[in-house]
Amino acid sequence: MVKLKFMLLKEYNPYLEYKNGELFLEGVSLKELAKEYGTPLYVYSASYIRDRIRAYKEAFPNALICYAVKANFNPHIVALTKEEGAGADVVSGGELYCALKAGVEPSKIVYAGVGKTLQEITFAVEKDILMFNVESHMELDVLNEVGERLGKKVRVAIRVNPDVDPRTHPYISTGMKKSKFGIDIKQAKEEYRYARSLKNLEVVGIHCHIGSQILDVSPYIEAVEKVVGLYEELIKDGFDIKYIDLGGGLGIKYQPDQANPEPEDLAKAIMPSLRGVQAKLILEPGRSIVGNAGILLTQVQFLKDKGHKHFVIVDAGMNDLIRPAIYSAYHHIVPVVERDVKYIKTDVVGPICETGDFLALDREIPYVERGDYLAVLSAGAYGFAMSSHYNARPKACELLVEKGKVKVIRRRETYEDIFNACFS
Numbered sequence: 001m002v003k004l005k006f007m008l009l010k011e012y013n014p015y016l017e018y019k020n021g022e023l024f025l026e027g028v029s030l031k032e033l034a035k036e037y038g039t040p041l042y043v044y045s046a047s048y049i050r051d052r053i054r055a056y057k058e059a060f061p062n063a064l065i066c067y068a069v070k071a072n073f074n075p076h077i078v079a080l081t082k083e084e085g086a087g088a089d090v091v092s093g094g095e096l097y098c099a100l101k102a103g104v105e106p107s108k109i110v111y112a113g114v115g116k117t118l119q120e121i122t123f124a125v126e127k128d129i130l131m132f133n134v135e136s137h138m139e140l141d142v143l144n145e146v147g148e149r150l151g152k153k154v155r156v157a158i159r160v161n162p163d164v165d166p167r168t169h170p171y172i173s174t175g176m177k178k179s180k181f182g183i184d185i186k187q188a189k190e191e192y193r194y195a196r197s198l199k200n201l202e203v204v205g206i207h208c209h210i211g212s213q214i215l216d217v218s219p220y221i222e223a224v225e226k227v228v229g230l231y232e233e234l235i236k237d238g239f240d241i242k243y244i245d246l247g248g249g250l251g252i253k254y255q256p257d258q259a260n261p262e263p264e265d266l267a268k269a270i271m272p273s274l275r276g277v278q279a280k281l282i283l284e285p286g287r288s289i290v291g292n293a294g295i296l297l298t299q300v301q302f303l304k305d306k307g308h309k310h311f312v313i314v315d316a317g318m319n320d321l322i323r324p325a326i327y328s329a330y331h332h333i334v335p336v337v338e339r340d341v342k343y344i345k346t347d348v349v350g351p352i353c354e355t356g357d358f359l360a361l362d363r364e365i366p367y368v369e370r371g372d373y374l375a376v377l378s379a380g381a382y383g384f385a386m387s388s389h390y391n392a393r394p395k396a397c398e399l400l401v402e403k404g405k406v407k408v409i410r411r412r413e414t415y416e417d418i419f420n421a422c423f424s
Ligand SMILES: Cc1ncc(COP(=O)(O)O)c(C=O)c1O
Pocket: 068, 071, 089, 112, 174, 209, 211, 212, 213, 247, 248, 249, 250, 284, 285, 286, 287, 288, 381
């Protein structure tokens, strides 16, 4: 029984293990961390993040790996990916600021997003980033104007929408016809010609991102084939396409019976279609770098038995981890200190005044008591990044652990932190 559980945790993160019934990450006791730093508490494993970047680099030795900052924008995490040689994929001025603070070279930064503001565009042009992934005709005009004003040639790729179903949650499918993202691949050639006619733009690439949490690699093959088709047409038309950026999206293990696909699986699927392509490949993985690096620790506040229904009420709410509320996402929950093998069927809910505030519904979890700590797995991506102050709750503390060492990468917020901006 214990051995089985041990194997299962390793499949999420090889640095996560029970020792004498107590959970450790990279050799650090999670119970001790929860006691010292309080809960809710995010803890990330640095070695795991390093391993994942290295796995991408091994699977795609000639590619530029641009970590998708949106998945987790803690600058210390971004700096870690930079240390391993990654660039950054950003979607806002804030993320660009974060990547630069973390030391990422502008020549390794790509910028996507359907609604870049003039201020954000100006900031990125001034910083001379590698490439804008342009999502509309109007954006081309604005980029050209900013380039002219600043006396620069702005490097652009057009984000094409290949109309491929990535077979994931509809809210995170981004490459289908009805989606707001990118330009229909069938209209792309026309937009490329238009971009070439603008004197302050330099057309350098093709961008495509079909969605997130993709576990089956076949939609990638479909998308890549369409992108390569466009690449060949553009080359024939005299374009110098230096980069093909295929976005991110590789999924991770959330449920015990799910796979944790490797970058190598993606490489095996798509590299054959890219054989004749001269352009440099760019990838923008987010979740598959940091998702299973992180866990969210929470403490049981109350138990409530309504007869027909049991509730475990914890101190982490939807303001800390919103994925279950908005995507009905599953996050595996395990005890920080094992008790016995008795299981209960329960909802695990937070303190927020919303019925949608849950971490798990009708879930069998090991028996717990008031004061126990629970670890919510796979919380490193889109966990803290999507957190809020809802119900005037200070944001959680974030820790980075590596080989037995602990670093506070974001202190717990205070009430003053929440309200300071109201009184300045
Ligand atoms: C343009 C772009 N690139 C990269 C990513 C990162 O995706 P993921 O975290 O699924 O790897 C996203 C988010 O889906 C995105 O919108």
